[in-house]
Structures are given as C-alpha cells and as structure tokens.
Amino acid sequence: MSADVIALIDRLAKTRSLTLEEWTAAVSGFSPAAAEYAAQIALSERRKVYGNDVYIRGLIEISNICKNDCLYCGIRHSNRKCERYRLQKAEILACCKEGYALGFRTFVLQGGEDPYYTDDVLCDIISEIKATFSDCAVTLGMGERSFESYKRLFDAGADRYLLRHETADEAHYRKLHPADMSFKARMECLDFLRDIGYQVGCGMMVGSPYQTEKHLARDLKFIETFSPDMCGIGPFIPHADTPFRDFPAGSAALTCYLLSLIRIQKPNILLPSTTALGTVDPNGREKGLLAGANVVMPNLSPAGVRGKYLLYDNKICTGDEAAECVRCMARRVENVGFQIVQNRGDIKNTKEQN
Ligand code: 5AD
Numbered sequence: 001m002s003a004d005v006i007a008l009i010d011r012l013a014k015t016r017s018l019t020l021e022e023w024t025a026a027v028s029g030f031s032p033a034a035a036e037y038a039a040q041i042a043l044s045e046r047r048k049v050y051g052n053d054v055y056i057r058g059l060i061e062i063s064n065i066c067k068n069d070c071l072y073c074g075i076r077h078s079n080r081k082c083e084r085y086r087l088q089k090a091e092i093l094a095c096c097k098e099g100y101a102l103g104f105r106t107f108v109l110q111g112g113e114d115p116y117y118t119d120d121v122l123c124d125i126i127s128e129i130k131a132t133f134s135d136c137a138v139t140l141g142m143g144e145r146s147f148e149s150y151k152r153l154f155d156a157g158a159d160r161y162l163l164r165h166e167t168a169d170e171a172h173y174r175k176l177h178p179a180d181m182s183f184k185a186r187m188e189c190l191d192f193l194r195d196i197g198y199q200v201g202c203g204m205m206v207g208s209p210y211q212t213e214k215h216l217a218r219d220l221k222f223i224e225t226f227s228p229d230m231c232g233i234g235p236f237i238p239h240a241d242t243p244f245r246d247f248p249a250g251s252a253a254l255t256c257y258l259l260s261l262i263r264i265q266k267p268n269i270l271l272p273s274t275t276a277l278g279t280v281d282p283n284g285r286e287k288g289l290l291a292g293a294n295v296v297m298p299n300l301s302p303a304g305v306r307g308k309y310l311l312y313d314n315k316i317c318t319g320d321e322a323a324e325c326v327r328c329m330a331r332r333v334e335n336v337g338f339q340i341v342q343n344r345g346d347i348k349n350t351k352e353q354n
C-alpha cells in the first residue's frame with residue numbers, strides 16, 4: 001500500500017477534511033490493505049462515540065408505485081413486470097405494532113414517489129404512529145416533495161428524512177436519470193429538509209453505471225460539506241427489467257472502504273450497513289459493521305409484499321417474517337462483536353461536529 005494513502009487517511013482523521021484532489025487520491029488509493037487500515041481507524045472512532053452499540057430501524061416498504069423512471073431502479077415507472085402494491089394506514093400501523101414488540105424504536109416508511117400519498121394521507125399516518133408509539137422516531141424515504149410538503153410532514157411528527165443524492169456530479173446524475181429529473185431539484189430538496197429541521201440522510205450507490213473515482217470523490221466531498229446526520233451507501237446491483245441490466249454490480253470491498261472514510265470524516269454519523277451490501281456478499285452486512293457502519297435496517301414489511309419491493313435482483317430478506325429477520329440480524333451483529341440496542345438511535349452530538 002502506498003505511503004500516500006496512509007498519510008491521507010491519517011490527515012482525514014486529524015482534520016476531518018480533504019480537498020477534492022485528496023479525496024480523489026484516497027479513492028484511487030483503494031486496496032485491501034488501505035481498506036484494512038481505514039477500517040481500524042473507523043472502528044476506533046465509532047467506538048468512541050457509539051461504543052459497540054448498533055441501532056436498528058424497522059423498514060416498512062409502503063409502496064412500490066413510482067412516477068419516476070430512474071434507469072437503475074427495479075420499481076421504475078416503465079417496468080411493466082413489477083407487480084405494484086401500496087399499503088394502507090391500518091397495514092402500516094400493524095407493522096409498527098409488530099415492530100414495537102420486537103424492540104424497534106424507529107420506523108422507516110420508504111416508498112416510490114406514489115401520488116396516492118398526499119400530504120393529508122401521510123400526515124394522518126405519521127401522526128397516528130407518533131400518537132401510538134410516542135417513544136419512537138419516524139423516518140421518511142418518500143423521494144422529492146415541495147418545501148411545504150416536507151414542512152407539513154415534519155409538523156405532523158416526522159423526525160428524519162432519507163433522500164440519497166445518488167451522485168454529486170451533475171453530468172453523472174443525468175446519465176442515471178431521465179430528462180425530467182434534475183440534480184438541482186434533488187440538491188434543493190436536501191436543503192429544504194435540512195432547513196426545516198429534519199435529521200437528514202443522503203447517500204449514493206457504489207459502482208453505479210458510468211461512475212468514476214472522480215465522481216466518488218465528489219460524493220465524499222459533498223458528504224463532508226453537507227454534513228448529513230445519516231448516509232446510506234450500498235453497491236449498485238443490476239435489475240433485469242431496467243436499462244442497466246447488463247452493467248456489473250458494485251464491489252462490497254470498495255463500499256466498505258468508503259464507509260470507513262465517511263466514518264473517519266464524521267465520527268458521529270449514522271451509517272447503515274445496507275441490504276444491498278448483504279446482497280452482493282453473504283457477509284456484507286457484517287463487513288459493513290466492521291468497516292464502521294453502526295445501523296442496520298431489518299425488513300418489517302408485511303410478508304405478502306416483500307418480494308415485490310425489488311429495486312435490484314437477488315435482494316435478501318424477502319422471504320422472512322419480521323421476527324425471523326430480527327433474530328438473524330441480532331445474531332449477525334453479535335457474531336462480529338456488537339450489540340443491538342433498543343432505543344430511537346438518534347445521532348450523538350460530539351464537540352467536534354462540523
Ligand atoms: N442497486 C442498488 N441500489 C439501488 N437503489 C435503487 N436502485 C438500486 C439498484 N439497482 C437505491 C437508490 C435509492 C435507494 C432507495 O435504493 O440509491 O435511493
């Protein structure tokens with residue numbers, strides 16, 4: 001491993017910041033040895049803030065109906081083979097009830113951009129969840145909406161919002177999305193969410209079509225400057241019924257290296273070890289935790305719809321009951337020396353926060 005990468009990783013740990021050129025060198029410097037070095041520092045940083053605790057989120061995939069046509073995504077509007085569903089309020093609340101009994105104190109409502117979920121419909125669902133489970137956080141992952149809409153959902157009780165930026169490079173963004181979606185609109189949404197007061201998550205896929213090291217460096221620089229509370233990153237995985245069917249999947253090892261760099265840059269960030277990582281590598285989620293991730297998101301969706309929320313091929317955890325998924329996850333987490341804790345799992349403030 002080159003001395004340069006070590007020096008960069010050491011500098012990152014000290015200053016929590018790199019220039020775009022340095023981020024590019026850090027990405028290009030990826031090797032198993034560099035990843036191992038970064039992971040050790042990342043682990044010691046995460047231990048200082050979170051000890052061995054791993055936070056869990058109950059993921060409820062509320063709808064696979066989407067008006068958008070992102071070229072990478074299995075639930076894109078043009079995919080006629082996707083069997084569509086949407087959950088009603090009572091079904092979502094039943095998932096939360098089951099999840100609460102299993103120890104979840106955060107519920108993530110994730111879905112496509114489905115026009116059925118108007119502000120009125122969503123506010124009603126959010127306020128009922130918050131009234132019923134008052135010690136729980138609600139996270140939304142419902143895509144792009146207006147400032148007013150985000151504000152209404154926040155006022156109804158939503159605590160957090162996940163909106164991956166997908167890529168911080170505008171030209172690359174255009175290659176991943178149809179012409180009616182824009183990089184500017186996406187970035188503007190992230191600013192809205194931040195201004196309203198949400199805990200905000202951004203993120204990107206690793207190894208998405210046309211992605212270069214420079215693009216990943218831009219992603220890391222964007223994460224450094226935006227300083228999100230959460231960051232979701234996972235490998236790109238092709239879906240057979242999308243235009244990107246023939247592109248190769250992203251690498252688990254590179255994903256883990258980037259998780260480590262992000263952890264070192266911002267020691268208190270909430271960093272999930274994603275389902276996509278567990279899909280490209282059977283031990284991917286464990287490897288993500290060992291690289292510095294501190295969040296896992298077991299699937300709480302009703303068994304009947306799990307096999308339908310397929311953003312990519314070969315997705316894991318589609319056949320299991322929620323309770324089974326939680327047991328399996330707890331075992332995996334413990335196997336690598338961590339433990340799941342039963343609380344909301346909010347971001348911890350550190351003096352060093354930027
Ligand atoms: N492979 C990996 N991740 C994907 N996502 C969407 N499609 C894919 C895919 N084919 C990610 C996107 C999105 C998140 C919900 O899932 O980054 O923001």
Ligand code: FES
Nearest residue numbers: 317320325328329
């Ligand atoms: Fe879902 Fe293992 S975590 S089955």
